[in-house]
Amino acid sequence: MSDFVKKVLGFYKKVPSAPTNPQKPPTFEKFEIEDLYEDNSSTKGSGPAKALDEKVRQAYFWITNTAIISPYYDIEFNEGDAKKFIFGDSKVEVTLPSDQSYSSFVLLPLLNLFARGKCLIVGGPGRGKTATSILMGLIAGYNKTDVQRAIQHGQPQMTISDLLGHPLPADMVKAEKTSDIRIAWRNWLSMTVKIIDEYNRIPTRTQSALLTVLADNYAEIFDQIYECPDAAWYLTANDDAGGGTYKVIEALKDRIDIVVRALHFNTRFIEDLLKRIELNFKPESIIPEEIIFSTEEINTINKEIRKIEISKPLRKRIEFFCRQFEFFEPASTRLEYMTKDVAKLSGLDMKTLFRKEGGKDQVKDLGSQSTNGLSVRKIMTLLMFSKAMAYFRGNKEVDIEDIRQVLPFVLHDTLSPHLESSFFDQPDNESLRIDRIVWLRKLFDLSCDEFASQDLDRDDPVDVFEEEFQKGLDNVSLNDVDKRLLQIEKQLQKWSEEKKLYGYRADDILKLKYLHQRYGNYKRWLQWKK
Secondary structure, eight states, X not given: OOHHHHHHHHHHHOOOSSOSSOSOOOOOOOOOGGGGTSOOGGGSTTSGGXXXXXXXXXXXXXXXXXXXXXXXXXXXXXXXXXXXXXETXXXXXXXXXXXXXXXXXXXXXXXXXXXXXXXXXXXXXXXXXXXXXHHHHHHTTOOHHHHHHHOEEOOTTOOHHHHHEEEOHHHHXXXXXXXXXXXXXXXXXXXXXXXXXXXXXXXXXXXXXXHHHHXXXXXXXXXXXXXXXXXXXXXXXSOTTSOSSSOOOHHHHHTOOEEEEOOXXXXXXXXXXXXXXXHTOOGGGOOOGGGOOOHHHHHHHHHHHHHOBOOHHHHHHHHHHHTTSSBOGGGOSXXXXXXXXXXXXXXOOHHHHHHTSOSSOTTTOGGGGBSSOOXXXXXXXXXXXXXXXXXXXXXXXXXXXXXXXXXXXHSTTTXXXXXXXXXGGSGGGGGGGTOHHHHHXXXXXXXXXXXXXXXXXXXXXXXXXXXXXXXXXXXXXXXXXXXXXXXXXXXXXXXXXXXXXXXXXXXXXXXXXXXXXXXXXXXXXXXXXX
């Protein structure tokens, strides 16, 4: 190798010493209950752990500037007004972000590594899905050979033994019971970065075995169990809809935390491809040591991400958004059972049922735009990745833009659009039938607008009742209990005068019913005690 080539490759390996996001690093002094049970001595004090968020940013910028050609800034942040330009007949708006912004194709898989999530990367062949996944394994400290050997390539003939391991032949002959059979487990099960290439080409039965590992962290063959470590998962698929040789089972799709699109190659960067050919340059072979993370560092980052705070005002906006979608009035005559899940379990045609829910404002009723609601798992994923985004940006707490930018990728394959909703018939909304990322972000914006129009930050009656209840029932007199019960009943009476019932209101009503029952039980105890 010539000195010139060595010099050029040395340039590619260089990680700039200048901070990527100059600011005071966040500190985490808040006491956590797990501190009683874990040895955190390596993560306390003024050691290198305080600079780990900067190391994560350095990893991102090295990947996006050197390894993965992804010159996109589709995760936009702004500080003040941003310049905007309008192009073409479709009046497409292009914003020049006024604050540091990022490529989702690089950033989200990187955050997934530290959040220990399950990331699905979708896009056509040759878009860099597998290469990005391999890079994540290399950054986590594995060597290239181990990562490549550990990739599970989906194909129609894959058996459970191909995926997990096989029983030892000698034991199969001698064993008197299945518990005596030892299993030669596949090495990939022990890794903290797991890659499943083209997971939608795996047979259904084998998918079920994969689900056990992905969801519950253990593998099972012949009554033998192998417990797997916590891991960051990367799955790839060519089809954005999740199709393939085999249909992906719903339980497996539901375990996916975040969906990332492999964006197209911008031909203005062909020169970079030419340099790679001329220099025989492979990014995975020259990863700088400064951006390779040890297992201890990844564990520390995961812990610090969890400590990032979500303020009450922001949490209330998340709650308001999440409670829009499950409520479905035609499903029952009882409020608790008025859900889309109940409607689906009935086996009746959802399109027919949706037609029975008329007369509501289609913009205000965000639930009319989806055919399902959000699971607890997805809400927790949204919170975790929002914290991860804030941590990456060097902040102590999540802000609303962190939620807004992460939400579409978390809910991409979860919140299914009801394409027959009249909302999509509006001229400005027709394209939202196609682009889920833009649609989901629009949903969140509409929810925040409605939240603000109701002035729920300053005037939320449920907050008043909740805060009073959280003070506890010790020394609350029978007379005070009666007053609180009456106040709840008056609030429910006020809401009953509203002409239409929306999803956000249904959860409010059920929360007050819950509080009414708790007070009622306490009242009966007070009466018995006399």
